[in-house]
Amino acid sequence: xxxxxxxxxxxxxxxxxxxxxxxxxxxxxxxxxxxxxxxxxxxxxxxxxxxxxxxxxxxxxxxxxxxxxxxxxxxxxxxxxxxxxxxxxxxxxxxxxxxxxxxxxxxxxxxxxxxxxxxxxxxxxxxxxxxxxxxxxxxxxxxxxxxxxxxxxxxxxxxxxxxxxxxxxxxxxxxxxxxxxxxxxxxxxxxxxxxxxxxxxxxxxxxxxxxxxxxxxxxxxxxxxxxxxxxxxxxxxxxxxxxxxxxxxxxxxxxxxxxxxxxxxxxxxxxxxxxxxxxxxxxxxxxxxxxxxxxxxxxxxxxxxxxxxxxxxxxxxxxxxxxxxxxxxxxxxxxxxxxxxxxxxxxxxxxxxxxxxxxxxxxxxxxxxxxxxxxxxxxxxxxxx
Numbered sequence: 404x405x406x407x408x409x410x411x412x413x414x415x416x417x418x419x420x421x422x423x424x425x426x427x428x429x430x431x432x433x434x435x436x437x438x439x440x441x442x443x444x445x446x447x448x449x450x451x452x453x454x455x456x457x458x459x460x461x462x463x464x465x466x467x468x469x470x471x472x473x474x475x476x477x478x479x480x481x482x483x484x485x486x487x488x489x490x491x492x493x494x495x496x497x498x499x500x501x502x503x504x505x506x507x508x509x510x511x512x513x514x515x516x517x518x519x520x521x522x523x524x525x526x527x528x529x530x531x532x533x534x535x536x537x538x539x540x541x542x543x544x545x546x547x548x549x550x551x552x553x554x555x556x557x558x559x560x561x562x563x564x565x566x567x568x569x570x571x572x573x574x575x576x577x578x579x580x581x582x583x584x585x586x587x588x589x590x591x592x593x594x595x596x597x598x599x600x601x602x603x604x605x606x607x608x609x610x611x612x613x614x615x616x617x618x619x620x621x622x623x624x625x626x627x628x629x630x631x632x633x634x635x636x637x638x639x640x641x642x643x644x645x646x647x648x649x650x651x652x653x654x655x656x657x658x659x660x661x662x663x664x665x666x667x668x669x670x671x672x673x674x675x676x677x678x679x680x681x682x683x684x685x686x687x688x689x690x691x692x693x694x695x696x697x698x699x700x701x702x703x704x705x706x707x708x709x710x711x712x713x714x715x716x717x718x719x720x721x722x723x724x725x726x727x728x729x730x731x732x733x734x735x736x737x738x739x740x741x742x743x744x745x746x747x748x749x750x751x752x753x754x755x756x757x758x759x760x761x762x763x764x765x766x767x768x769x770x771x772x773x774x775x776x777x778x779x780x781x782x783x784x785x786x787x788x
Contacts, residue, residue, distance in 0.1 A: 415531040419753025420763075423737065427747045434776045435747040436764045439575060439720065441639040443694075445676075446687050449638065452679035456672050463671060467663045469497025470674050476681040477632075477647050483685075485607065486620045487630065493652045496662055497669045497677075501605045501633040501646035506532055507661040508629045508648060509567075512599050513538045517566035522552035523757030524723070526575040526603075530755070538566065542755050549714050550577040550723070554588040561596075568593070570618055571603035573610055576754050576763040577723040578699070578716025583616045590621035599654075600628040605646075608637035608688035610718040611696045619649070626651055629658075636719075637688040638680045643673040695720045698766040698773055705777040706764075709784050720767040723751065727760040729787060737762055744783040746776050 405413075416422070424437045456462075468474060474491035481487040489495050498504040505528060513519070515537035521529055523542030530540040543556045557568060570589070572580045581589075593600065600618060607615040619628040633646030648658060680687065699716050706713050706724050713724035726736045733750035740746045740762075751761030766773055 409535075411535050411537065415534055418527050420527065420749050423734075423747070423749055423753065427741050430741055430745075430747075433741060433745050433747050434772060434779065436766070436768060436773070436776050437747050437749050439636070439765055439767060440641055441636060441691065441720075441767050442769055443639040443691050445640050445643070446638065446680070446684055448683055449640070449676050449680045449687075453643075453672050453676040456675035461671055461675055465497075465668045465671050465674060467668050468495065468659055469669055470671075470678065473497060473674050473678045473681070476678055480681050480685060481617075481630075481632070481649065485604075485615060485617045487617055487649065488625070489630075489649045490652065494650060494655050496648045496650075496655060496659055497674060498633075498646040498648055498662065499666050499669050500635060500644040501603070501631050502528060503644075503662075503666065504631045504633070504646045504648040505529065505601070505603065507658050507665060508601055508631065508650075509533060509536050509538075510661050511654065511658045512567055512629075514566070516564060518562060518564040519567045519569060520557060520560050520565060521569040522550070522571070522574070524550070524576055524751060524754035524761065525569075525757075526571060527753055527755070529569055529571075539564075541565075542757055544757055546757060550574060550579040551581055551585060553581070553585050554592045557589065558592065561598075565598055567599040567601055569601045569603065573606040573615075573716075573718030574721075575606070575719055576721045576749070576751070576758065576761075577714060578719045578721050579714060580610060580717040581616075586616055586618050587621060590618055590624050593627070594623050598627070600624065601631065602628055603631045605631065605633055606636055606719040607632060609692050609695060609720065611692065611699070612717070613689075613692070615718075629654060634677055634680055637691075638684060639691065640673075640676070640680065643670070643676055645669060645673050645677040695766065698768075698770060701770065702764065702766045702773055702777065705781065709781050710788065720765060722764050722766065723758075723761050724764070725761050726751075733759055733762055740780065740783065744779040746779045 751758030
């Protein structure tokens with residue numbers, strides 16, 4: 404009977420991040436620097452808001468697009484923080500995490516044979532959805548450009564089949580960002596083209612200089628851009644599963660249909676918690692961001708002193724050092740770290756073929772954990788060189 408299943412679903416694989424995480428789970432005394440899971444607790448006032456929602460019986464379905472009060476709050480949030488203007492009544496959808504926002508976006512805009520341009524290396528959550536839509540992922544090699552997908556790198560990949568460009572910055576797995584000038588060049592280049600932009604800004608509050616810029620804020624770009632965001636990273640609310648899709652009404656009204664038949668609505672309890680996060684917790688991410696930057700400086704400095712070639716992250720909580728000097732595949736290098744150093748990182752190959760030759764280290768962990776991990780890596784590296 405398996406032969407009768409959807410071939411596009413059968414052809415995709417479980418995320419390489421999770422594959423490796425699961426593979427090493429049974430190893431003893433391993434420090435895991437694998438998952439992008441904030442080690443901070445959800446702010447207390449946010450948890451209390453969820454408890455209040457339960458106690459006041461706010462446990463029913465909400466509007467398919469989410470509580471209007473929440474949509475107003477998040478519209479105000481992105482307007483104040485990033486200069487974005489979206490109508491909360493018709494251009495905002497509350498989703499089950501940013502992942503579901505990506506899913507309904509792709510299923511709304513993509514058709515069989517379309518092409519989607521995205522950077523490589525890149526978060527592995529996009530390509531399987533693109534494939535399930537019958538479209539093709541076209542990766543742009545950013546490894547010689549500080550992992551930044553600029554206009555000059557995009558242009559040669561534009562074809563008659565190009566339907567969408569994904570701009571995911573700050574980046575998972577590299578922590579890099581695009582400058583305002585680089586975003587402006589892309590915006591100007593795309594202005595007269597019938598190509599959608601999907602701007603995944605889930606790490607927007609974790610830009611270390613506190614100055615995130617969205618391509619949707621440039622003149623003429625809102626009309627063709629879907630912005631993805633959420634609270635998982637900014638407010639340490641991964642398990643609450645609250646994301647947002649922002650899109651012009653002519654796109655959003657069709658996305659809402661996909662969303663409705665997919666999940667009906669996001670959890671009402673989580674929505675009330677999100678409302679608290681976006682009103683009384685607008686700046687909850689600031690202290691977390693300061694701590695992540697401190698951890699980044701530490702990990703970056705240790706890796707440089709060990710002799711790794713590595714770009715300095717500008718946001719998020721990942722770093723992506725090259726391991727090409729060791730003449731090993733990223734998987735073999737990661738396994739060697741697990742077996743001989745007791746440290747788990749993610750092979751770069753999990754982030755497309757262009758990630759081969761690198762590993763991703765998450766520094767979303769306490770400083771003492773990072774210190775122990777770096778010490779173990781250093782001890783092994785000195786044996787290898």
